[in-house]
Amino acid sequence: xxxxxxxxxxxxxxxxxxxxxxxxxxxxxxxxxxxxxxxxxxxxxxxxxxxxxxxxxxxxxxxxxxxxxxxxxxxxxxxxxxxxxxxxxxxxxxxxxxxxxxxxxxxxxxxxxxxxxxxxxxxxxxxxxxxxxxxxxxxxxxxxxxxxxxxxxxxxxxxxxxxxxxxxxxxxxxxxxxxxxxxxxxxxxxxxx
Amino acid sequence: xxxxxxxxxxxxxxxxxxxxxxxxxxxxxxxxxxxxxxxxxxxxxxxxxxxxxxxxxxxxxxxxxxxxxxxxxxxxxxxxxxxxxxxxxxxxxxxxxxxxxxxxxxxxxxxxxxxxxxxxxxxxxxxxxxxxxxxxxxxxxxxxxxxxxxxxxxxxxxxxxxxxxxxxxxxxxxxxxxxxxxxxxxxxxxxxxxxxxxxx
Numbered sequence: 579x580x581x582x583x584x585x586x587x588x589x590x591x592x593x594x595x596x597x598x599x600x601x602x603x604x605x606x607x608x609x610x611x612x613x614x615x616x617x618x619x620x621x622x623x624x625x626x627x628x629x630x631x632x633x634x635x636x637x638x639x640x641x642x643x644x645x646x647x648x649x650x651x652x653x654x655x656x657x658x659x660x661x662x663x664x665x666x667x668x669x670x671x672x673x674x675x676x677x678x679x680x681x682x683x684x685x686x687x688x689x690x691x692x693x694x695x696x697x698x699x700x701x702x703x704x705x706x707x708x709x710x711x712x713x714x715x716x717x718x719x720x721x722x723x724x725x726x727x728x729x730x731x732x733x734x735x736x737x738x739x740x741x742x743x744x745x746x747x748x749x750x751x752x753x754x755x756x757x758x759x760x761x762x763x764x765x766x767x768x769x770x771x
Numbered sequence: 772x773x774x775x776x777x778x779x780x781x782x783x784x785x786x787x788x789x790x791x792x793x794x795x796x797x798x799x800x801x802x803x804x805x806x807x808x809x810x811x812x813x814x815x816x817x818x819x820x821x822x823x824x825x826x827x828x829x830x831x832x833x834x835x836x837x838x839x840x841x842x843x844x845x846x847x848x849x850x851x852x853x854x855x856x857x858x859x860x861x862x863x864x865x866x867x868x869x870x871x872x873x874x875x876x877x878x879x880x881x882x883x884x885x886x887x888x889x890x891x892x893x894x895x896x897x898x899x900x901x902x903x904x905x906x907x908x909x910x911x912x913x914x915x916x917x918x919x920x921x922x923x924x925x926x927x928x929x930x931x932x933x934x935x936x937x938x939x940x941x942x943x944x945x946x947x948x949x950x951x952x953x954x955x956x957x958x959x960x961x962x963x964x965x966x967x968x969x970x971x
Binding site: 597598599601604607649653691695699700742743744745746749750753755756 | 793796840877947949951
């Protein structure tokens, strides 16, 4: 139980995917200009990540490891993730139109989100078991959402401030992200090791 | 379009990571030194050139609806080759780059060039475009690596610079420093562009 709690806190706060592993930077820069859209994106990513963690775990340990074809890892993971996103999109569209309205446009963007593949790779690297992997996926998604929403809040305020011309657009967002990363370093004492 | 314009586009005008902001994960993650930037740049060069070559070669055989999936498999194959080669012959570099080598699969530059260029142009031009883009990517990585290595360690390519009274800023080697360095480098590119526009 304690281990699962540590994985959770670690993935949300201490080793946040965006701010300490730089995974998922593209949507982080692209979708963080409005609070509402960042919430939608965050929820879609959390959902897909929890699911992807479970499915890639099953594929890796039940198929790749059993038949000793681990070298196909990358090819299999990327195919699994791409088809998973596609299936989730079709499923939601059919059975829950309101949810599709909320998450729909963000789903195709998730395939190219490196955080999902990163999640699968870290899961294998750290040898998590099934439950740990799912918790790890869910927590990583939550951590992504947390940073995305925080960033969107800051950017909405920044619209009203006077930014030097050369820093307009991406540079100021990157520097703000740097300051956020500094703030998140404060969590690093939370769990040791 | 002449061969020269195709090649030079990636090096400055359409610079992949500093102007189009593609391939951000490696740009931020592994640029703690110039050498790492060079190693990552070489891995991307290999994958990009070969996958652009393949895509340009078989572009007529790929059905339109499944093209993205096919490109992804081609890219993942070359990334696997690069990863296994690094692990076997350069274990030290492989350790330094860690999971960011397999993550080249989802590097938007490679899929972007396959979709935007290699699927519409001849094999020769596609390879040229891939070379220009990956060399541009490489110097981008090395530039940010240089900023972080000089400020964070006081060295360049591992050689001590020996600036008196300079204490390395550890922060530049930490994640926060990556964001600061990239932010300032991109801002500097914007600044140069603006200067040029005022002159003309």
